Amino acid sequence: MTTTGRQLVSTMNADNTMTLELVEREFPEPKGNQVLVRMEAAPINPSDLFLMTTGADLENADYSAGKVVMPVAPQVAKGQSARHGKPQKVGNEGAGEVIAAGDGEMAQALMGQRVACVPGHSFGDYALADATMCLPLGDHSSREGAASFVNPMTALAFVETARAEGHDAIIHAAAASNLGQMLNRICQEDDMGLVNIVRRPEQADLLREQGAGHVVLSSAGNYEKQLADAIRATGAYLGFDPVGGGTTTDTCLRAMERVAASRMEEFNRYGSDQQKKMYIYGRLELAPTVLTPSYGFAWTVSGFLLTPFLAKAGPETLMRMRKRVLDGLTTTFASEFKTRVDLDEMLTKDAMMDYARMATGEKYLVTPA
């Protein structure tokens, strides 16, 4: 028995356009530990926008009911040639009610419950999800649980990674984001030092109001000195950068080296022996990452993704992290939403141009029904 409903898909076309549209699809009967969830709420995260708006000219797109055709920068279209003509389902996470379950024990136990899930196609009427990755929400609403995976688990993964690599302080760039605000709360709870980098004074105020001890303004004239001072105060030689392109990571490494070199008694042509590391976990800027030869050879820059982290961390760590998220769903891990849209509204010009900006505190929630 299959269920029919709408699904948002994104297709890159060879003619330098991208199509975003709602299609009717059949959701197959769940098997084993799969469950079928009637979606009630799903957040639009930056990681979703990669398939939806990256490189697209939203101003000059063609908006018809249930379908948007956007001109796309040729280099973006070319870079994603592997998906030309192949519709990609969109939406990482969301929450809703389990209306069918496979015969697996975990799936059966979720029947009738409200759960958060990570189906990878959450922008639609239904989603087929893995029961092992579902979080039963109990008395919480779908709105409260909709964004309980991507940002909470990523923020927790940063702190887990820092501990595992022997650090007790970290730098976070673009730190006023929804994820950044969670990280700020987690670091305070866990006594992990945190240097927040933000661009605008009001973002700095926001984080300070939420207890942040170190906030550095990247738009300030003395940015690099401020950053070095905060690194000196916290000992943060590990950082997480969602910007990716440009000089954000380079500036952090240079500031780390500036502090480390100031403690050296003699000049060393190879730089300080202080290991410095930056993880790039997003691509808010698509420009190339630029690394200057300014910090010797004791440095590492690495991509960071949640899924391989979780696979490596193992089920016990995963369960511990998920329990913590559930316990803090309306506090530490609460997400604010600017507005809610249904599946049709999310494809209007006004909505798309607004959520594609990814402005601080202006996250959208998709409520299909």
Next chain:
Amino acid sequence: MTTTGRQLVSTMNADNTMTLELVEREFPEPKGNQVLVRMEAAPINPSDLFLMTTGADLENADYSAGKVVMPVAPQVAKGQSARHGKPQKVGNEGAGEVIAAGDGEMAQALMGQRVACVPGHSFGDYALADATMCLPLGDHSSREGAASFVNPMTALAFVETARAEGHDAIIHAAAASNLGQMLNRICQEDDMGLVNIVRRPEQADLLREQGAGHVVLSSAGNYEKQLADAIRATGAYLGFDPVGGGTTTDTCLRAMERVAASRMEEFNRYGSDQQKKMYIYGRLELAPTVLTPSYGFAWTVSGFLLTPFLAKAGPETLMRMRKRVLDGLTTTFASEFKTRVDLDEMLTKDAMMDYARMATGEKYLVTPA
């Protein structure tokens, strides 16, 4: 009792000049496990040139007996402000006869022997060296042993690193270097796959004559395809890059991803899950390293230095590596020298302009006496 002799030093000056000169200095009496070596031969390695010629205008320098004053690019002078006015001793390694020893057991055992050493100031008449890092040369000449540390140990460290990280094939850029030729021989002995990247056809011929199976010409029109083919054939997802600046590392990562992505059944917005890693171990190009957003998030770029590698590897690994170098001193680890110069000759315009080019097969040997 001290010994007096000449020492080459390099001084960066605040007026955008660099001075390279021979100074008379006192070498103190060795203590503990120190030995005093009368230097007989020392190679000029690229790592030595960083303090000697990087950023300098050798054409318009002032060459007087025993002293060279070179105009230096302002950004280079500024980047090394930590050493302004502070003479730096020059010369990583060399070989000679132990003429005095501290009272430590290891030092005493070397008395009167010919040894290779890593004093960090080998361009001079004498050097004070750590006995634990000395390699007794037995019947080998100082010329044979002079270059037995930096390049041999670095090449061996690449293979040790690859094994430790689970790889059985590596990429090497600028692969026709003295180090690259050693690596080519080591990889054949150890059955480690090797993709050699070179710029000129004659460099490719040189490596092929020495048994290289995969040589890729970076100057060829189909360079990236060639590189991807070699990666496909060897499974090399780890590489070592002495160029550092520009796109060498990026091109390797892109080629790795091209091979990994061709094996994926579905498009993944985050790239392949094949981990890709490049170590930058030199800065033949001082331009920034450019990393394009073309290979997802499963990648790492890291600086590589021999000293921290050896410290982490521990004494047993160090001893095993050194024994292998000694056993292969005239075969696997043999260095060819274009010419030999004494301390005065190494500061002449002709010599400096020649060795600063770091041309393949044109390494200089300094013989102080």
